[in-house]
Amino acid sequence: MGRPAPRTPAVRVPPLAAPWVRTRLRAAPGAAAALALLVALTACLAGAFPRAVDRYEDAGLHRALRQARPEHTTVRVSVPQPDPGLPAGQRARALRPEVLERQFRKVLGTVDSPLAVDRAQSAYGVAGTVSPAVPDPWLPRPTGLPARVSLAAQSGLARHAHVRTGRLPRAAHPVDGTTPEVEAAVTAATAKGLHIRVGSVIHVPAPGRPPLAVRITGIIVPHDPDGAYWSTVPLLRTPTLVTLPTPGPDPDKYWLGALLLAPEAAPALLGTGTNPARYWHLAPDLRALHAHDLDLLKPAVAALESGPALQRARAVTDYGADIGTDLDDTLASFSRLRSGISPLVSVAAAGAATVVAVVLLMAGGLAADRRRAELALLRARGASLSGLAGRLLAETAVAALPAGALGLAVALLAVPAGRTGPAVAAALATTLTACAALPLRAALAHRTVRLTAPREDVTSLRPSRRRTVAELTLLVLAVGAVATLRRRGTTGDQLVAVAPVLVGVIAALLLLRLHPLLLLRLHPLLLRRLSGPTGRLRGAIGHLSLARAGRTQASAVLPLLALLTALTTAAFGGSVLAGVAEARDRAALLTVGADARADSGAPLPADAPARVRAVPGVRAATAVSISYQAKPADGQDSVPLVGVDPRAYGELADRTGAGTFPAGRPTGRSGTLAAVASPSVASAYGTRRPFPVRLEDGSTVTVRIVLVRDRTPAVTGPDFLVVDRAGLGAVAGRPTALLVTGAHLDAGALRRAVGGAAAVRTRADERARYADSPLQTGAEHVYTAAVTAGAGFAVLALLLALLRAAPERAALLARLRTMGLTRAEGRRLLILESLPQALLAALGGAVTGWAAIRLLAPGVDLTTIALPSATAPTVAAELHPDTWSLTVPALLVLTVSTGIAALQAWWSGRRGSVTELRAGDSR
Template identity: 55%
Template sequence: MPPNAQGAPWVRTRLRTAPVSAVAFGVLVLVTAFLAAVLPRAVEAYETDGLRKALATASTESTVLELKAPPPGLERPDAARADVVRPEALAAVDSRARALLPAPLRADRAESAYGVRTGKSLEALDASLPRPNGLPPRFTLLAQSGAAGHATVREGRLPTARTPVTVGTRVVEGAVTIETARALRLRAGSTLTLAGFLDGPLTVRITGVLEPRHPQRSYWSAEPVLRTPGLASTSVRPPRYYWEAGVLLAPGAAPALLGGQGEPERYWRFAPATGRLTGADASALVDAVASLEDGPALVRMRGAAGPTARLSTGLEQVVGSHARTRDAITPVVAVAAFGIAAIAVVVLVMSAGVAAARRAAELALLRARGGSLGGIAGRLLAETAVPAVPAAVCGLLLAVLVVDEARPLPAVFGAGAVALLACAALPVRAVVAHRRPRAHQERDDLAEARPGGRRAVAELTLLVLAVGSVVTLRRRGTDGAGDLLVSAAPVLVGLVAALVLVRLYPLPLRWAAGPAGRLRGVVGFLSLARAGRSPAAVATLPLLALLTALTTAAFGGSVLAGVADARDRAALLETGADARIDTTDGKPLPAALARTVREVSGVRQVTAVGFQFASERASDETRSVTVVGVEPETYAELARQMDLGGFPADRLGAGGGVLDAVASPEVAERLGRAPRRIVTDGGAVTVRITAVRPRTPAVPEDDFLLVDAAGLKGSAGPTTLLASGAGLDAKALRAAVRGAGPNLSVTPRGEVRAALSDSPLQAGAERIYVWAVLAGAGYAVLALVLGLLRSAPERAALLARLRTLGLTTRQGRHLLGLEALPLALLAAGGGMAVGWATVRLLAPGVDLDRLALAGASGGTAPQGAALRADLWSLAVPAAGAVLLTGAVAVAQAWWAGRRTPITHLRRGDMR
């Protein structure tokens, strides 16, 4: 070669030599980097959706931030007091206070408002106003900004303050909503005379009737009485009712409120802007609210609104509830993340192992000819970085495109870690294997491998970590946010089990090889001998990946099964049957409604239920109990079908003037088993408790006393229908009930069940879990294929030699299939056992209530949603692993059989 001539570049030459391997490696890195980048983004995305929905669905009163300040004291002149509450002064404070809101709090200017209100409602003196129990209505007056932008005038005009209003003004203009006008019989031109002023009542002229444009938003809902009047009750017994309503004054009329006894106060309401909030802002939101209520931010607010200003909101409760649900769900989701991460690491290491095994002779020759470890590692690093780094970048960009509105840094770290591992796996593997030059390849099979002390120490360390994580999880549960060791418990258990099985794996093979050698055929003995002499790494890493995947799938399937069971039970406790029809006004149901409901498609049985309230005297205390009148035969059958306190129908008999009854435990303890006289709405009856049940379909969440409806006195008829049927058509049922009359509500169990999983936190966590299990299964399949590919050339050569000795094609297929079968059976059996043991070990420490029942009502939610082993999650993945292993082995035998034996025997290797 001439002096100036240079050899071909190493990286380009190697990539051209094996383009398929380079492309496959790049695809593997791309998929893995995508998963590592998209997982944190998906978690943050559903946490963001959950936070925004929690704020959007919460009541406006609990989310709005209200800054209040009393007006100036009486020691100041009336003119000065009036100037402080005029719109210009309030607007200036509003601008300063809005700028002082700590991040990430931001105010929605369109829905925020400010003004002056009466903290105490004022009594109306007009005799023409409705008085339910003879009590006059009371009105809250609000001189609030922005009425023109939030209401449509349906009658009259908006109120104005044409002349300057002072503290002594006693006539002002006001407006009411359509609902207030309808309930209080007001219209444009009406007047209200309100007491509570020292020098004469205040007259409010109603100039307009308004229709709110967005009645559920903060402007109208922060003060609900402004939008919708309501009946309030007195504190005396029996209660007496009167109307409470609101009147919207012109902003310039605020000084007139200072002259009365309505306890006027200035206020600035800031509706939180949720459009830019993310899941990561939850903790900062709680801290910001705490600072505003009693901290440095409140001091700054008082600098703008006055030294006695105070801020109140329920935002911290809403965000705190969301954060508690998120913190309960995160450790469970982290289990899936750890599982797929462990399997992905194993697969990347295996891909490096396949490449190192394929090039073992080449690297050994380089070392024998004086190649340094640093030089070899550098060339291999450059060779792997060329496809790996662009693939990782593409995976990161794809994750960003798939999931937006998330922080970029966690995704960058995930994709970067994948790229680093992919680039370093092959150089490290080569350096470890060729740290010293060797003349020949040592044996490294299961039969001869003797693990050293370092491996024993590593395995013991892993065992200690696994035991510690399991014990911690069982004792403390998943309440410790950010505890990675607890979330890694299922994966650690799977890893320890894999290492134990690898150590025990050669023993049954040796025991079975002896009897197999005495059989007439050679296929059985050869397959066992080959399985026992396969390289240790070929058996260890696929087994590790399979066991981790099976354990993660078993745990994930058990989580999803437990969640589904808890939601089914909670929905059943909410309705008591497959559908519940109630009257909303307490009146009896139409007589023909039961027959109409029975004719609806999918309805199998309809049970009518009537309710009365009874009082019984225990000691010196009179207590009430819900008495449920039922038809014994149909109701007892419904209770058995729904598994809600089933009982024989004869427990609700009647004889000798005594009604047999089924009671809840607390009622049974109060009444005892002897006949007891109680007073119901229809009259006195004597009951005798014959059975005690914790729940019943008619009253699943409270104490009850079931009796035969025929024995109840003064019963007006049933008020509830309980319908059962697997294929019940909710839409047809609603149509049938709607035609039977008004004031009827229909609650299908399926809709209640769907509402329990409607939370973005729940749905997102379940979706991630499902995809993580599927991705783990895909990686496990790939690990199995890589393990077989590593030994594929050796197997093909062996098959070729045996074919020259008379082995048939069919026997060759059987040989390869049986050789792969022990590892597959070990993985399947071990995976099922480890998955079952993992669920049993970790079940006491895993609380699924938040994941399953975040939307359930406290009364009907069954506490302690149990984590249980799911048979399908254990058996299906294990059976799939066995079938896949056999299929790959058969496919390899078929491919090898297509070539002649001389093709494999002329490859020039030493196999």
């Protein structure tokens, strides 16, 4: 170490005359435009992703709430009638509409955000909690019991219904507990059920006074019968025929209907024995509820149900107020479904995000690579590192920021729902990454000023220690992630979400590490092996292309990383989608048992099979008799007994793959029927001895279990016995179900063919039913989009990589052309040259994808996303490698890379080679 050189006094450098950004943009408008395009695309995708997720989650939440019906989702505040000890006037006043209206407004104020109330569908009023029996003889009495009526005075009747006959009820005078007569309306359904006409008078008994006469003045039709106004208490619009739980064959029944009083007439209820209660129904405003607010929504509901909001509601209404709703259960079940689905989506998102990040970094890296000479010169002339980076940042920012903003704007317009914040953040992150990639890369590359430029076409066998350490860290993390995923499943952990991506990255890094080794060690071998065939070939193409392929580009790291990550994600995602589809197919098939089935409680008409077979598209119709009440061994437990035609049914079982058995096995001999049984039945009744089975019609057959199968097409449950139908006798053996196979079956035509005697289910309908929640379909769409975007970006990475090498290849081609290379040979050279890299990537990607799926499959459960939560999972939806998902992306990569090479050869063949050969060029 010598002494430091004497430092020259600092000279103030005058600022550059030429404005950097403008000069650069003018010099290379194409590059800037390309960058802008890339940034706009990524920002658009990044911005759209969170909003798309928000949109489908919101849709799922709304669907869940709508499915739960207003009966469960409406928040019902109710207050018992005023203390009977109070003066009558005070009691009547508490029930008057203006008081209730004032309280309604105050109750609305107790609801915490983000729970919003739909004021149009909310209602308040007074209703009797006891429905007294009314003695009027003209009301229908199906079993002799008098009808009962519920009295309700709900607000806003005029707004929610139109009058079909008569007029809406009014209260001419102030009403109190002694009023002898009030007016009421009924809905058309109530009027029909209880035979009520305009002008009818119903006498509601009242203790200690003459009955309250309720005169019907109008019959109304609800505008929106499914809205919360009418559906929170469905009795208001639809009467019910209540069946009493009396034993005996003919239970007692009575009609129960609601009479809708004018709100002003509510105090009249005080005179009756209906124990009137005041209520305020707060219907949640579905449009204002968002899935991302779920964590705030739950406390808001909790506060209403059992927390401070309930107390506030009591303060503004009455101390005895109570609030009831099942909104919390609905939200909880939605939350469970979402937490089952979102980890899978985050896997796709993580994969796509990695690919996008790699492509952005790569774009920056390639730009830095291209301008290496220029930047080296600048550094040599004395440009500071920070100055250089700053200028480059300004240059990229000028192009990228407006493009990012544009992309974001497009995303916001394209996906109008959802939060804006995360979208902006995601777009900003991608834009900033794109901006920073070039300056950082350049700063890194030109940290030190070198005397000579390093050679670009040699590879070093020993990567830096830093890289080794980073790779080892990633490897350990990947192993940890995979182990965690396999052990604990996809239970909402970031580590688990990145597991497939990490596998892809590790594979890419491993491949890159092996690559030089392969080239150095295998290349000579390969050459030796190939020297025979290539030697026989004419020309130098073989040698040339092999030699060129042997030289690696220093910038091969990122494209390969992007490609492998994308291929892994695509394979994983494709397999997930394929697995979901397969699980649904299988579940539908197992539920239906064939392509379609017609079930009937009673024997089917004799000509039904023939008519069904005549329906277009039907290949075969197998008639079976299913006796659900067969009791084996004189026990109390019933087991479904299926009588089949062994040959036809065997074919059917073969086709569906459920419980295949050799043809002719369950044929009977010598009075004992051979049977196929489920494992539970076989273990319960034994396979050695025959046992009797009592059928529904009283006859008994003797059965011996000869085969045990897990499933059978005709029955879905875990218990069954399958026997030959011929052995069951004429009565018990009559077919009750038809299992239909065929393609493109029309459910309507089948229904017509069986003549309405049986319920028809087709596999296609059943399958369509499984993808019911928008949460599931939305997640699938986002998944598909993420996988596609990842694949697209991977192809982009490939393009960028080839683009980088394009000038050099064009020059090479031009030089070789001057030496006599034909166009066809040039084309072949380029294709052959690009082939090893592309093959490596494609093969590596396919193998990595396969390995990733095999590694992660034990931890991934697709049942939540594949099948509705309500149905018991009859099939376990497992992840396994899907051939198409593995091969198609790999082939795509291969095709694209060779295609680009061919294109380039064609293009440079068209252009004159003069420019490439200009003297003085550094190349």
